[in-house]
Amino acid sequence: MQLLKERIIKDGFVGEGNILKVDSFLNHQIDVELLSEIGKEFFKLFKKQKIDKILTIEASGIAIGSFVAKEFGVPLVFAKKTESRNLDKETFESKVFSYTKSKEYIIRVSKKYLKEDENVLIIDDFLAMGKAALGLIDIVKQSNSNLSGVGIVIEKGFQPGGKKLRELGINLKSLAVIDSLDGEVKFR
């Protein structure tokens, strides 16, 4: 997606530890006009599939998922990372290791919101090691719903997540794949 790549070049920067920082427009401050275009782009990429629900993970996935759900006219469900008195007791759960936060956490989705035979599109901001995506895929499997695909805004092509998901036969679409962050951002 050209608009996104231009924006990454313009406003993204490579911080300590070769982390791509896009928090001026994607995951802390959010450019909702860009996200609205991202929603339209994912709609174009997945509109041939039947989609009943968008599934994402808090927190950065929520804004993106909202605009994708708006395009498809379906509900958004977001997996929770923290326990809360408000969450149902009956949940699908999966363990996810976060390299950004250096810890393992449990993601949860209430059993009420993923039903057998629903067609689910997973949306997230980043794909790197693939742990969050695999956790969401695990939850889709537990629910016996159908995985229609995985849509990622920025895939770090030099990390194994994308390869892993493609080898599993998953319909993965990434709007920008970055092949290297050494000094400058290089897209595939």
Added chain:
Amino acid sequence: MQLLKERIIKDGFVGEGNILKVDSFLNHQIDVELLSEIGKEFFKLFKKQKIDKILTIEASGIAIGSFVAKEFGVPLVFAKKTESRNLDKETFESKVFSYTKSKEYIIRVSKKYLKEDENVLIIDDFLAMGKAALGLIDIVKQSNSNLSGVGIVIEKGFQPGGKKLRELGINLKSLAVIDSLDGEVKFR
């Protein structure tokens, strides 16, 4: 907001400990069509003020804030509840006690995304004790930006948050104020 009140009556329910559960459409599964209408309603309520930025807090505030930001054509910033390697070192911080999660946490906003003389509208899903809203207001003050108002989807009128904010002279607008949850939902 009539549409919202009808939806609370239809799909909300009062769970253990007199907690209003709206996670089928507002804070776990999200009805983006409703949220889009909520965005338009907040725009109507605050359009006379100059708004440069929407400020909310992860996680449930993000979807709502996204649609409000879209209406105003301004960026959304969400305060983070967890430390992350991705977050800037220079942040505004405030301590917030969560009654839902029975713990205190620190909310953080990068100093880059709230600037002096910006006009900020705070948006959140619930107002009960007012702790999260007061934390966000504290961050707005630290940044020397101007607080244009606070927009809340559901205010629990039987808890002191709303009163506290109004006594502070804050321009608070709640789309639904609930006065009682005993047995059934009673709106103000």
